[in-house]
Amino acid sequence: MQKILVTGGAGFIGSNFVHYVVENTDMNVTVIDKLTYAGNRQNLAGLPEDRAQLVVGDIADAALMDELVSTHDTVVHYAAESHNDNSLRDPRPFLDTNIIGTYVILEACRKHDVRLHHISTDEVYGDLELDDPNRFTETTPYNPSSPYSATKAGSDLLVRAWVRSFGMRATISNCSNNYGPRQHIEKFIPRQITNILDGRRPKLYGAGLNVRDWIHSDDHSSAVLTILEKGELGETYLIGADGEKNNLHVIRLILRLMGEPEDAFDHVADRVGHDMRYAIDSTRLRSELGWAPQFGDFESGLGDTIDWYREHVGWWGREKSAVEAAYSTHSQ
Numbered sequence: 001m002q003k004i005l006v007t008g009g010a011g012f013i014g015s016n017f018v019h020y021v022v023e024n025t026d027m028n029v030t031v032i033d034k035l036t037y038a039g040n041r042q043n044l045a046g047l048p049e050d051r052a053q054l055v056v057g058d059i060a061d062a063a064l065m066d067e068l069v070s071t072h073d074t075v076v077h078y079a080a081e082s083h084n085d086n087s088l089r090d091p092r093p094f095l096d097t098n099i100i101g102t103y104v105i106l107e108a109c110r111k112h113d114v115r116l117h118h119i120s121t122d123e124v125y126g127d128l129e130l131d132d133p134n135r136f137t138e139t140t141p142y143n144p145s146s147p148y149s150a151t152k153a154g155s156d157l158l159v160r161a162w163v164r165s166f167g168m169r170a171t172i173s174n175c176s177n178n179y180g181p182r183q184h185i186e187k188f189i190p191r192q193i194t195n196i197l198d199g200r201r202p203k204l205y206g207a208g209l210n211v212r213d214w215i216h217s218d219d220h221s222s223a224v225l226t227i228l229e230k231g232e233l234g235e236t237y238l239i240g241a242d243g244e245k246n247n248l249h250v251i252r253l254i255l256r257l258m259g260e261p262e263d264a265f266d267h268v269a270d271r272v273g274h275d276m277r278y279a280i281d282s283t284r285l286r287s288e289l290g291w292a293p294q295f296g297d298f299e300s301g302l303g304d305t306i307d308w309y310r311e312h313v314g315w316w317g318r319e320k321s322a323v324e325a326a327y328s329t330h331s332q
Contacts, residue, residue, distance in 0.1 A: 005030050005072040007059050007105065008039070008079030012183040013119070013217055015043035017078065020221035022051050032068055033079070034058050042315055043182045059101035062108070069108035074115045074228065077105055080155075082121075083186055084146045085327075088272060091147035098151035099158070106162045109170070116170040117228055118159045122213065122238070123149035124174060127275030130211065135279035136174070138236050145273045156236075163234045171231045173224060175239040176280045179301070180217035181308040185316045186323050188212075188247065189302070192254050192265075193309045198320050202255070203327070206270030208248030211277035215241040216295035223282075226291040240280025241293035250302075257303050 004021065008014040009031030018029050029052045033039045044054055057064045059079045069075060079101060081087065081094040102118070109116045125136045126143030142157075144150040162168040183190045192202040223239040231237060245253075252262040285291050295301040309316065 002026075003028050003030070003072045003074075005032060005068055005075045007032050007075065007077045007101075009033055010035060010039040010041060010043050010054065011078065012038070012043075012180075012187075013178050013220060014078035015040075015182055016180060016217040017076065017221040017224060018044065018052060019047065020218060021225065022047055024225070028052070030055060030068065030072065032057055032059060032065075037319075038082075038184050040182070040315075060096060060104050062104050065104050065108045066111065069105070069114050070112045072114060074117070075105060075109055076117045076119065076224065076228070077102065078119045080119075080152065082148060084123075084148050085186075085271065087146050087148035087151075091151075094147050094151040098148075098155050102155040102158055106158060106168065110162060110166050110168055113169070115233075116159070116168065117224065117231075118156065118170060118172045119224070120156050120172055120174045121149065121152050122174050122176050122240070122278045122280055123275065124153040124156060125278075128277040128279055130209065130277055132277070135240075135281040136238060137281045138238055138284060145275050169233050171227055171233060172236040173227055173239050174236065174280075175220050175223070176213035176215050176241070176243065176278060178217045178220055179214055180305055181312075182315075183217075185319060186326075189250065189254070189305065190309060190316070191323070192251055193258070193306050194316055194320055195324075196255070196258050196260060197310060197313065198317075200324065202251055202265040203268050204247060204251050204265050205268060205274060207267070208251065209246050209276075210274060211244050211246045211279070212250075213240050213278050213280050214243035214245055214250075214298055215239065215293065216301045219293040219295050222294070223285060223291050226285070226289050230289045232288075237285045237289070238280050238282050239285060240282040241295065243298050244277075244279055245298065253299060253302060254306065257299070257306055
C-alpha cells in the first residue's frame with residue numbers, strides 16, 4: 001500500500017486524512033478533487049511535493065478515474081456532497097457525486113483490482129429518539145432522512161453490491177459528526193465560531209436539543225488508517241468517540257470558550273426533517289482492530305478548533321458574507 005488515491009482530498013475530512021497519512025506513514029498520496037466551494041488548495045498547503053500531489057478533476061469522469069486508479073494500490077473515497085441544507089435546496093449534485101461518482105470509482109477499482117475504502121456517515125441510519133438508550137451499530141437498518149443521507153446510503157449499498165457480485169476488495173466506514181480544522185464554514189461548529197469572530201450572533205435551529213455524536217477529524221483519520229491496515233475485506237466499521245452533545249450545549253460551550261455570554265445567540269426556524277439524535281457504537285472497531293480515539297475531551301478539542309479559525313481568518317474570511325447571505329435567503 002505505497003500509493004494511495006484519496007478522492008475529495010482537498011475537502012475538510014479528506015485533507016485532514018491526507019495530512020495524517022503523510023505525517024504517520026511512508027505512503028505517497030494523490031488527491032483527486034473537483035475543487036467545488038468545499039474544496040480548497042490551501043487545505044493541502046505544507047505537504048511535501050514528492051509525497052502528495054493534487055489532480056483537479058471530477059470523480060464522475062470515467063476516463064480520468066480509470067487512469068488514476070490504474071496507477072494506485074488503494075483508493076480512499078471521501079468525495080461527496082455533504083451539506084443537508086444544500087441537499088434540500090437542490091438534490092441533483094448529491095445524486096451526481098454521491099451515486100454516479102461512486103459507481104465510476106467502483107468500476108475503475110473492479111477493472112484494475114484495486115482496494116477501495118468507502119467513507120460514509122451515520123446519517124444513513126436516520127435518527128434515534130432522545131430517550132432511546134440504543135446506538136447505531138453495523139447491523140442498524142438504513143433509514144435516511146434527507147437527499148444527502150439517502151444518496152450516501154445508496155453509495156454504501158452500491159459498494160456492498162460490488163463486493164458481493166464482483167468480489168470487490170472493499171471496506172466501508174460510517175462515522176459520526178466530525179469537527180476540527182479546515183471545515184467549511186457552512187457547517188454547524190465552524191459557522192458559530194466564525195460568526196462570533198466576525199461580530200455576528202450565532203444561529204441555532206429550533207430549541208437546539210438535537211444530539212450529534214462528535215469526533216475530532218484526527219481521530220477519524222486514525223480510524224480509517226487502522227481499517228486500511230487491519231480491517232476485514234467486505235466489512236463495515238462504525239467510527240465514533242462517545243461524543244454525544246446536543247446543539248444547545250455546543251453553542252453555549254463555543255460562546256463560553258470565546259469569552260461571550262452563553263445566551264448570546266438567536267434561535268431560528270428548525271430545518272425540515274431535522275434528525276433528533278445520532279449515536280455511534282464503535283465497539284467492533286475498538287475490540288477487533290484495537291483502535292481508540294485520542295481526543296476524548298471534547299472541550300479541549302473544541303478549544304483547539306476555535307484557535308485554528310481565529311488564526312486562519314484568511315482561510316475563511318472572504319467566504320463568510322456569501323455563506324451567511326445564502327442562509328438568510330433560505331431562512332437560516
